[in-house]
Amino acid sequence: MSYDFKHSPAIDQVGIEERVARFNTRSIKKGTKVQGLKLALNMIDLTTLEGKDTEGKVKQMCYKAIHPHIAMPDLPTTAAVCVYPTMVKTAKDALKGSQVKVASVSTAFPSGNSTMQIKLLDTKFALDNGANEIDMVISRGEFLKGNYNFVFDEIASIKDLCKKYEARLKVIFETGEISTLDNVRRASDIAIYAGADFIKTSTGKIGVAATMPVTLVMLDAIKDYYIKTGIMVGMKPAGGISTAKSALQYLVMLHETLGNAWLDNKWFRFGASSLANDLILQLEKEARGVYFSKDYISVD
C-alpha cells in the first residue's frame, strides 16, 4: 500500500484540545470506576529503565506485576514489565508461569542515536533472551530532517526481526521531541504502515511525556488505518501518567474513539511505574469507602 507521509492528514490543535476537554468532563463513578481501575491496572507495562537498575530491583518489580496488592488477591496482573535488554533474562525467569509479558526497550534507547547494525544487535539480544515485546525508538533527528523513508525502513527492519521471534513491536516517537501534532500524526502513519503493532508516545526520559492531545492524535491515526484496512494497531501512552484519575480519562478517550475492541491489554497499555499504586489506593477506597495509608501498599 503506497502512502505519502508528506501528506498525512492535517491536525487542528484547538480541535484536539477541545475534544480532550470534553472527554475529561465524563463522570466515572461506582461500578464503572472499579471496572475501569482494574482494567487500567491490567494494561500497565510496569517499567524500570534506569542506569542504576539491578537484578534485585527487577525481580521485586516482577513479583509486584504478578501480585499487585496482597490484600486484594483477585486483582488482575499488569500486562507486562518493561526493562532494558540486559535485564530481560532476569525478568523472564522471575515471571515464569505467569501471564505477564516481558517487554524490552531497544535500538539504543532512549536517544536512538546509533547505527542500524547496533540497533539490530540490541534488539536481537533482547529477543534471544526471551523478550515478548520490543519497545524501539525512532531516529528523531532523521525524522525532523524530513527523512521519512529512513525512519520507515528502520522500523520495518526491526519489525522483520521481531516477526522471526513472534514478538510484538512497539514504536516510540518521543513526541516531546518531534513536538507538533502534525508531526505526531505523520510519525504515527509512518510507524503503522511500516508494521508497528503498537505506537507509543514517549521514553519517559525527557520532560514532556504522554499527554492526552498527543494520544488522541495517535488514536485517530489508528482509527483511520483500521477504517482503511481492518487491521488493528495498539496504543501505549508512556510517562507522566501517575494518577488513577488520569488513567480513567485515557480510558474514556480510548473507549469513545476506538470502542470496545481496544479495551484490552492486547491493544492498549500504560507505560508507568507509580500508576499501579494509585490505582490500588483508589480500589481500596472504593471497597472501604475511605482512604487508607499508602504505607499499606508495597513500593517495589
Add this chain to the structure above:
Amino acid sequence: MAKNETKKLEYFTDWKYAPAPEATDHINLKKQYDLFINGKFVKPNSGKHFDTINPATEQHISRIAEANEKDVDSAVKAARGAYDKTWKKMPAKERAKYIYRIARLIQERARELAVIETLDGGKSIRESRDIDVPLAANHFFYYAGWADKLEYAFPNRNPAPLGVAGQVIPWNFPLLMAAWKIAPALATGNTVVLKPAETTSLTALKLAEIIQESGLPDGVVNIITGHGPVGAAMVQHKDINKVAFTGSTTVGKWIQKAVAGTDKKLTLELGGKAANIIFEDAPINQAVEGIINGIFFNQGHVCCAGSRLFVQESVAEEVIRKLKDRLETLIVGDPLDKNTDIGAINSKMQLNKINEYLKIGVDDGAEIYQSSCTLPDKGFFVRPTLFLNTSQSHRISQEEIFGPVLAVQTFRTVEEVIEKANNIPYGLSAGVWTDKGSRIFNMTSKLRAGVVWANTYNKFDPTSPFGGYKESGFGREGGLHGLLPYLKF
C-alpha cells in the same frame, strides 16, 4: 495482526458509564411564580397561572403567571417611571456597579441556575453548567464595563438611551438570552420589560430574584410571563421605544409589521439554516467533531446550528462514515446526568414538529440514518439524525427544523458550494473547515452570513457581535455593536 474485514467500530461495551446525576436538593423553587413588576412579585390581573413541566420527565415543576394587557401596561409604566425618575439620571459608573453586581450574583448561584435551566428546558447539565450560565454572567460583566465608556465607544456622537426596551426571548437559551438582552440595555441607560418564553420562564424569574437582591432600583427591569399575546401586547404598547426580539422568522415578520409607522427601534434575531462546509484538505477528524457539535449542541435548538453539511465529494465517504461512528458515542438521555450529551426536546410541540420533518425527509427520498441509542420511556426525545443524499430542493435542506437533524449534501467546486450555501432565505451563520488560510478568507467574504466560523463552530463570546443577514434578522448583539441598537445619537 488482527484483521477485521467488516472494519466496524463497536461502541457498545461492557464498560458502561454508571448514572452520574447532578443533585437537585440544593435548588430553591416556589410552587408558583408571579409577575416581576416594579421590583416586586405581583399577582397577574388574569388571576391565571399555567404549569411549567420538565420535558425530560413530563413532570410538573411549578406554576407561572399568565399576564394580560393590563399587566403589560403596568410593567411598561413601571419601566417608564424608573427611567424618568432614577435610571437616566444616574451617573453611568453607578449603573455599571449594579450590572456588575448582577454578574457576580449569577456566578454565586451558578449551580442552582444550571440545574433549573436543565430541569425546565431539557438541555444537558454539561451545557447549562459549562456554557449557558457562565456566558450569561460574562455578558453582564462585559457590558458593565461599557456603561461609563459610551462616549469613548462613539466619540463626538453624544450617545443617549432610548427609554423603555420591550424584549421577547426564546426558549432555547432562556437565561443566556435574558442576559444578552438585559445587559446592553442597562449599560446604555435604558429600562427593560422582558418576556421569557412560556415553556422556560423559570431562570428568568430566578434572575428577577437576583435583580431584587442586587438592589437595582425598582422598575428598571420588569419580567412578565405568559404566552404569545403577552409579547404581542408589549410590542404594540405605545410607550415602548425599542423592541428586541429573538425567535422565529414568522413572528419576527409579524413584529416588523406591527412596529411599522412608529418610531420604535427594532432588532430581530431570527431563524437560520447554516451551512457547514468541509473541504478535502480539512483536518477531518476535528471537522467531524465540529460538525457534530455544530448540529447537536443544545439538541439542535440553536438558531445558528450547522444544520446543512456540505462535504467535498473526495472525502464524503470518509466524513459520513465518521459521522455515523460519532453518532453512536453520543449519550442521549437524562439531561441531569453529567455524562449526557443530548438532552430532551424542549416541548411536545417541538417534538412533533421535528418528527414531522423526519417523515418529510423520508417521504422526499432522503436517506435517513439515526443513532441506535435507546431513548427514555418518558419525556420528549429524538434520536440524533443524519439525512444523506439530500438535495438543495428538499424541505429538510430548506427549512429550519430546530432539532438534532443534519442534512448532508456533497459538492465538487468552491463556486458550487458558495452558491448552494447562500441559496437559502436565511443568513445567520456558516462554518468552513479547511487547512488553507487563503480559502478561509475567500469563503468568509463570499458567504452571506452574519457569523462565519473557521475550523470551529458555535463559539460565543460577549465581545463578539452576533446577528444575521436576510431573513435571519438585523441588528447585532454582543460586542461594541451590541450597544448601538439601544442608543440614539
